[in-house]
Amino acid sequence: MVQLHGHETAFECSKIADYIDVIKAFRFSDNDHVQWMIKDFYDSADMFLFDTGVTPPKTEEEVQYGGTGRKFDWSRLKGLDIGKAFFLSGGIEPTDGPMIKEFLEDPVAKDLFVIDINSRFESTPGVKDLSKVQQFINDLKSS
Numbered sequence: 844m845v846q847l848h849g850h851e852t853a854f855e856c857s858k859i860a861d862y863i864d865v866i867k868a869f870r871f872s873d874n875d876h877v878q879w880m881i882k883d884f885y886d887s888a889d890m891f892l893f894d895t896g897v898t899p900p901k902t903e904e905e906v907q908y909g910g911t912g913r914k915f916d917w918s919r920l921k922g923l924d925i926g927k928a929f930f931l932s933g934g935i936e937p938t939d940g941p942m943i944k945e946f947l948e949d950p951v952a953k954d955l956f957v958i959d960i961n962s963r964f965e966s967t968p969g970v971k972d973l974s975k976v977q978q979f980i981n982d983l984k985s986s
Contacts, residue, residue, distance in 0.1 A: 846892060857887035864889040866930065870896030877919055885927060890956060892930035893920065917946045925954045932959035937975050940982030958983075 847856060848868040856865050867888035869880055881891055895915045915933025935943070935958060946952055960979065966972040 868892040895933040928956035930957040936963040
């Protein structure tokens with residue numbers, strides 16, 4: 844699989860998808876419409892990844908392609924029918940279990956495939972703290 848976090852077009856994604864599964868990442872700014880942004884990628888991406896963008900980037904240097912640590916407003920997905928497996932990303936941290944459990948109650952969560960955790964789960968850069976990850980999983984599983 845490959846995650847595409849740039850400005851790839853649906854056509855470019857479909858060409859890559861001829862060789863490998865494609866996860867198309869979308870970075871949403873405050874006023875972006877989710878379904879409008881993803882509509883052209885249904886046939887060319889295998890999955891979507893929803894993340895937070897910089898609102899609005901003033902220059903190309905301000906454009907960030909993930910790893911911002913900024914919280915994604917999951918409520919923007921509530922009530923939508925994505926109709927394709929997606930990754931929930933955007934500043935997810937160890938204490939977010941209750942908010943994610945609430946999100947899982949919404950019908951849109953039927954397509955949730957992955958919860959993408961970030962550096963707040965790491966003991967050192969690039970090394971996940973397995974006790975934090977396990978506690979997060981336990982929190983999600985608890986009723």
